[in-house]
Amino acid sequence: MNISTMTSPALNALLEDVVTTLSSVDQTINQLMATKSALLATASRIADDEPFDSVESREMSQRAIATEIGAALRLSDRTIESHMGTAARLAERFPATAASYGAGRISQAHVRVIMDAGDQIEDAEDRAGYEAIVVARAEAESPNRLRPFAAQTAERFRATSFTERHREAREKRGTWVRGRDDGMSELTLFGPSAIVNGMHDRATQMGLKVKAENARAAKLAGGVASDASADDFADERTLNQLRFDLLADLVLTGTPTGHQTEDGLLGEIRAHIDITVPALSLTDPDEIASPAHLEGVGPVDPATARILTGNAPGFDRVFTHPASGMVLGVDRYRPSAEMRRYLKARDRRCRFPGCRLLARLCDGDHTIDHARGGATTLANLADFCRRHHVTKHETPWKVRQLGGGVLEWTSPTGRIYVDRPPGVATYVTFEDVADRMPSEAPF
Secondary structure, three states: OOOHHHHOHHHHHHHHHHHHHHHHHHHHHHHHHHHHHHHHHHHHHHHOOOOOOOHHHHHHHHHHHHHHHHHHHOOOHHHHHHHHHHHHHHHHHOHHHHHHHHOOOOOHHHHHHHHHHHOOOOOHHHHHHHHHHHHHHHOOOOHHHHHHHHHHHHHOOOOOOHHHHHHHHHOOOEEEEEEOOOOOEEEEEEOOHHHHHHHHHHHHHHHHHHHHHHHHHHHHHHHOOOOOOHHHHOOOOOHHHHHHHHHHHHHHHOOOOOOOOHHHHHHOOOOOOOEEOOHHHHOOOOOOOOOEEEOOOEEEOHHHHHHHHHHOOOOEEEEEOOOOOOEEEEEEOOOOOHHHHHHHHHHOEOOOOOOOOEHHHOEEEEOOOHHHOOOOOHHHEEEEOHHHHHHHHHOOOEEEEEEOOEEEEEOOOOOEEEEOOOOOOOOOOOOOHHHHOOOOOOO
16 A cells, blocks of 8 residues: 555644644534523523513523523524524533533533533532543543543432433333334334343344354355355345344244343343443342443443353453553453453553444454564553554554553654553543553553
């Protein structure tokens, strides 16, 4: 691959100007959006300025102002009224988030993530504690990486335990069908995350296997003389189509085993899911045990975590630093590749800034290429998704290890981006990790 144009001094200088200008424009847009939000919050306060004798009269006041603004902006008054409510909640319940937004340090997407996770924290002091942790992370992370961090941090400040809330939510499980155009319908499935994601992952594994077997059959048919041709075995279905066909086949033709409990269903999961379970969650009563974490999804109640752990053919035990949450080491009851397990536990996702693809779907990479003398040690390894693995090797992006799993990326224009392992104590910040943490795990 020829990347000489990216290292041309003239083009590199132009790229630096483009990136600098885009960063400035983005900050300005954030500030303008924050100003718009503040104005909408003011409009909501104007609507609430006078005392009302009923809920209906307050609603009419809000509607009157929303229609005024909507007419001026050529937008639906329903849309404006919804935005006014959101803006008022931001100003009143999340002042630290509003301040960072107003300074242009975070985007509207960051604000939405912070509010979605923190809205259920009713106590103002607890909500402020949540903001102090999450806003600092938001200013350094992408919204998609922020989402699971915010959700788990919010759990620390919720008045009702996750176990109790999950038990109530589980009673609402079910399926719904909605008719769509062209003879199609949509089936919605609502239930416990571990079961739903286990179903989806199993359908994915089966789909990939069917695709591979059909491709192998097509290759064999094309290489031998027979009545069958390669076209007879070609499978043009997408993975989404295969998942649907397989799930439909399982539901319509499978024989139910009569599981009447969630325990029975969880015991049948053979899918590949990544779940982090605090050790005390395996022994503490449900009411006080911390929730586990289903990677890429969110919290899982302790009872579910115990069932999945008990049925697992093996699991990693992860040792973490008591203050920072940094992964220090991994061991396993059954022998396996310790180094790879350590990296998956430490990295948890692609280590390129802003990427959240799960580590188990990523490539292991030598920071200093093995062919150039790079050692196969934990201090020289990290997980990258295929896209960013190729980016590292085929473009001027450079990366080096700072110790403790901290990576320093240098862009083609010389900008520095530091990516830190997320750790398992997701509410912990990571200041000075490089100075405090060892560069390798003590096995």
